Amino acid sequence: MCSRRQRKWRWVAAVCAVIILTLTALRTSTSTRTGRPICSFDIIREHCVKHNYFPTGGQWVNDKHGDEVFVPDICRFTESAIKVDKVQNCLKRREVKRMLFLGDSNGIRYFEAMVHLLNKTFLCKLEKTHRSPDFLPDAMYFTNGTRLNASDIVVHYRDCRQCYETLVACTAPQNQGVSFTIKLEFLAMEYFLDTEVTTVRTKKQNNIGRAGWHHSTSTQEFIFSEYLKKQPYPDVILLFSSNHDKARNTLEKMRADMEYLKSLINVYVPSTTEVFWFSTLSEYNNKKPKAYRNRKYERKYAANEYIQLENRHLFEVLLPELSKRDSVIKPFFDIYSMSYGVLHWSTDGIHREKRWYRAIMSRWLQTFCV
Numbered sequence: 001m002c003s004r005r006q007r008k009w010r011w012v013a014a015v016c017a018v019i020i021l022t023l024t025a026l027r028t029s030t031s032t033r034t035g036r037p038i039c040s041f042d043i044i045r046e047h048c049v050k051h052n053y054f055p056t057g058g059q060w061v062n063d064k065h066g067d068e069v070f071v072p073d074i075c076r077f078t079e080s081a082i083k084v085d086k087v088q089n090c091l092k093r094r095e096v097k098r099m100l101f102l103g104d105s106n107g108i109r110y111f112e113a114m115v116h117l118l119n120k121t122f123l124c125k126l127e128k129t130h131r132s133p134d135f136l137p138d139a140m141y142f143t144n145g146t147r148l149n150a151s152d153i154v155v156h157y158r159d160c161r162q163c164y165e166t167l168v169a170c171t172a173p174q175n176q177g178v179s180f181t182i183k184l185e186f187l188a189m190e191y192f193l194d195t196e197v198t199t200v201r202t203k204k205q206n207n208i209g210r211a212g213w214h215h216s217t218s219t220q221e222f223i224f225s226e227y228l229k230k231q232p233y234p235d236v237i238l239l240f241s242s243n244h245d246k247a248r249n250t251l252e253k254m255r256a257d258m259e260y261l262k263s264l265i266n267v268y269v270p271s272t273t274e275v276f277w278f279s280t281l282s283e284y285n286n287k288k289p290k291a292y293r294n295r296k297y298e299r300k301y302a303a304n305e306y307i308q309l310e311n312r313h314l315f316e317v318l319l320p321e322l323s324k325r326d327s328v329i330k331p332f333f334d335i336y337s338m339s340y341g342v343l344h345w346s347t348d349g350i351h352r353e354k355r356w357y358r359a360i361m362s363r364w365l366q367t368f369c370v
């Protein structure tokens with residue numbers, strides 16, 4: 001038994017301990033809130049390596065114009081959206097002359113959002129587009145302006161109705177006699193591996209590949225090893241993981257296809273190019289047509305369950321790249337959790353209102369322009 005005096009001192013010590021702990025907790029929470037670093041791709045990459053996933057934490061809050069903007073937990077942005085006049089200087093400073101977007105019907109909407117952002121200060125004009133009404137890619141798109149030979153290109157039907165290829169050139173008004181043009185291109189990439197556009201050569205050609213017999217056995221190989229090689233390689237590639245794979249592939253096959261695409265990038269993309277590989281966004285069953293609403297994938301997973309597993313596989317496939325500071329492959333915030341926060345922007349269960357794509361491209365540009 002302790003004396004009354006000892007008990008009193010214990011009580012005082014306990015109270016002091018609680019006060020000290022509370023003060024320390026308060027101090028750390030304020031300092032992490034105000035002292036968060038400015039968002040950059042290095043911060044995102046470091047988070048990925050340290051926490052074993054793309055950054056998921058954050059909130060959508062109203063900015064002073066009443067627009068909902070994403071505020072991440074791990075870092076901060078100095079503005080609620082990219083300032084229109086900053087875009088031009090940033091792209092000029094970073095010497096971005098070509099940007100390529102790869103993806104499905106969501107991917108093309110990010111492309112359109114970026115063109116919309118640039119078209120506020122640049123003069124953006126369509127350079128080429130070939131839209132076939134019947135799901136068949138048009139080989140002429142890829143030969144137009146590239147000296148590829150259409151008779152080598154084999155096309156197959158795609159599943160994506162809204163996918164097509166398009167190239168836009170945005171020119172900045174002359175500044176002290178110097179004009180500046182940036183080309184933005186969208187190429188459909190419906191899966192991590194597919195055969196919608198391939199090449200088969202029956203004659204030796206000396207202008208392609210080391211052996212002169214180069215065949216591309218997938219759309220992905222065709223894009224990275226042939227089409228892009230026929231012109232200045234893009235400085236920036238934004239690769240949007242599609243929502244199509246789950247309808248066709250098991251998770252295991254999909255992961256193998258992700259590995260395949262990653263190795264193509266490592267083989268063919270020059271070290272001067274940066275490839276930003278985005279995870280897949282969430283879907284919203286309530287807005288889907290009835291026939292798709294409760295569809296199960298691999299006979300057991302609901303759409304969003306499957307997408308989360310898919311993104312987990314993507315993370316694991318990309319992790320060895322993210323661990324290297326000099327890899328061409330760069331991560332972004334987790335698109336699934338960002339998109340889950342604004343499910344009410346879903347238009348048909350798969351796609352979102354324009355403000356979603358614009359918000360994401362604005363945050364990407366802000367991160368790119370630090």
Ligand SMILES: *[C@@H]1O[C@H](CO)[C@@H](O)[C@H](O)[C@H]1NC(C)=O
Nearest residue numbers: 115116119123124125126168
């Ligand atoms: C850019 O904006 C102009 C003026 O609003 C419009 O006519 C043009 O079609 C836009 N360019 C693109 C490629 O969307």
Ligand SMILES: *[C@@H]1O[C@H](CO)[C@@H](O)[C@H](O)[C@H]1NC(C)=O
Nearest residue numbers: 126127128129130140144145
């Ligand atoms: C290339 O594309 C442009 C724009 O879409 C078009 O006007 C032109 O006819 C095309 N050229 C060929 C050879 O297909």
Ligand SMILES: *[C@@H]1O[C@H](CO)[C@@H](O)[C@H](O)[C@H]1NC(C)=O
Nearest residue numbers: 147148149150151152202203
């Ligand atoms: C394209 O390929 C075909 C068949 O191999 C050949 O006859 C034709 O000369 C080629 N065209 C060009 C422009 O190289």
